[in-house]
Amino acid sequence: MKFDILVIGAGPAGSAAATWAARQGRRVALIDKARFPRDKLCGGLFTERSRATYRAVFGQDFDLSRAISRTEIAFWHTGRTLAVLHDIPPLHLTMRRDLDDTLFRHALHAGAADYSGRAIAQLSDNTVTFRDGTTISGDILIGADGVNSIVARHLFGAAFSGDSIGFGLEIEVPPTAQDPANQPLRIDFxxxxxxxxxxxxxxxxxxxxxxxxxxxxxxxxxxxxxxLLGLGLDPAQTRFKGHYLPFGDFRQTPGRGPVLLAGDAAGLVDPITGEGIALAMQSGQLAAQAALDALAAGAPETALPRYRTALKDIHRNLRIARRLRRIIFAPRWQKAFTATFRRSGTVRMQYMRLLAGELDYPELARSVVARLPRYLLNALRR
Known part of the structure; x- marks a missing residue:
């Protein structure tokens, strides 16, 4: 089978890419080793930024009927309340099982060919061979297959760098142990x-x-x-699930020639908030558009430079966020940062506006830097 575009990974980035390209009339194969719906380790935070991106990519508003929406959030630090913010832009909490299945169905409805539930045996820049021996090919390949991307391994030998990757542990607490309706939305620095x-x-x-x-x-x-003990939960009664997090460790060159990386596979996750759904959908759309433009020009090998140009604003924001992370999360500076966060309502609300998509990191950085102690500002500059 011959396609214009092969998309590996049917999460938010892959489904966005497949939907965007298929709607333009291109022949798209959407490949994933899992069948949908499937479970996915993720906090499932769906922000107003994610909601706006969803509308731009999929042409409709996100169905919130299976989400919990909150306009209040509590920030804690070392067991003490740091701040409780009210009347913030809504934050929507979703299950990735439901979210990803919805996006996958959008892609199929747009015309993408369903190659889910198919494990890959071999991969080249333009050919995928499945374990059952079936082979398909395409002019452009988009790898949107997560932090452990086989496409990234094919291109670079490794999916990520162990020196800069993040890692998370997570559980789902059943309502018998904790009623979610009565639980606050909470982040603990x-x-x-x-x-x-x-x-x-x-x-x-x-x-x-x-x-x-x-x-x-x-x-x-x-x-x-x-x-867990601090939240009144018994760790002995739960089984932890772990996963790597591309915590702002994005690839400066997200691909090679006609092969592009999007979403977690390209490291496009906010290094402060950990939010990656909006960036996944946006990068999937940008990768698909770069592929469409390259195909229209009859030059699939130009997809990568087109995509890198489209990613400039995202990469700029992530670079600024990585600098800010040094003062938010570095143990030696946390006392100064938490003091700034506690006393500055402007910093707190701009942080929430960032999540809502109402401002970007340059503006937040200016606000934070203006309120930092001078010794911390000098250290940040160094």
Whole structure:
């Protein structure tokens, strides 16, 4: 079978790419080793930024009937309340099982060919061979297959760098142990070194997790156990599930020639909030448009430079976010940052406006830097 575009991975990035390209009349194969619906480890935070991106890509508003929406959030630090914000832009808590299945169905409805439930045996720049011996090919390949991307391994030998990757542990707390309707939306700074903890109430469960940079957290299980105890949960009664997090470790060159990487496979995750759904959908759309333009020009090999140009604003924001992460999460500066966060209503609300998609990191950075102690500002500049 010959296609214009092969998309590997049917999560938010892959489904967005497949939908965008198929709607333009291109022959698209959407490939995933899993059958949908399938479970996915993720906090499931669907922000107003995600909602706006969803509308832009899929041409309709997101169905919130299976989500919990909150306009209040609590920030904690080392077991103490740091701030509780009211009347914030809505934050929607979803189950990735439902979200990803919805996006996958959008792609099929747009005309993408369904190659889900098919494990890949061999991969080249333009050919995929499945374990059953079937082979399909395409002029352009988009790898949207997550942090452990086989497409990234094909291109670069490794899916990520162990020195800069993040790692998270997570559980789903059943309503018999904790009623999600009565649980606050909560984020705990310093629950892990260079990271945070989260408690996100959903419909039918509460997602609780801890994540941060992998290298400084050899004791992540112990950190998570302590966090669960602080929430009144018994770690001995739960089974932890772990996964790597591309915590702002994005690829400067997200592909090679006619092969592009999108979403987590390209490291496009916010290094402060950990939010990746909006960036996944947006990068999937941008990768698909770069592919469409390259095909229209009769030059599939130009897809990567087109895509890199389209990603400039995203990469710029992630670079600024990585600098800010040094003062938000670095243990030596956390006391100064939490003091700034506690006293500055402007910083707190602009952080929430960032999640809502109402401003980007340059504006947040200016606001934070203007309120930092001088010694911390000098350290950041160095």
């Amino acid at each position: 310093a629950a892990a070194s260079w990271g945070y903890g989260w408690s996100f109430p959903k419909q039918g469960s509460t997602t609780v997790g801890v994540g941060g940079l992998h290298a400084p957290n050899p004791d992540m299980k112990a950190r998570f156990s302590d966090y």
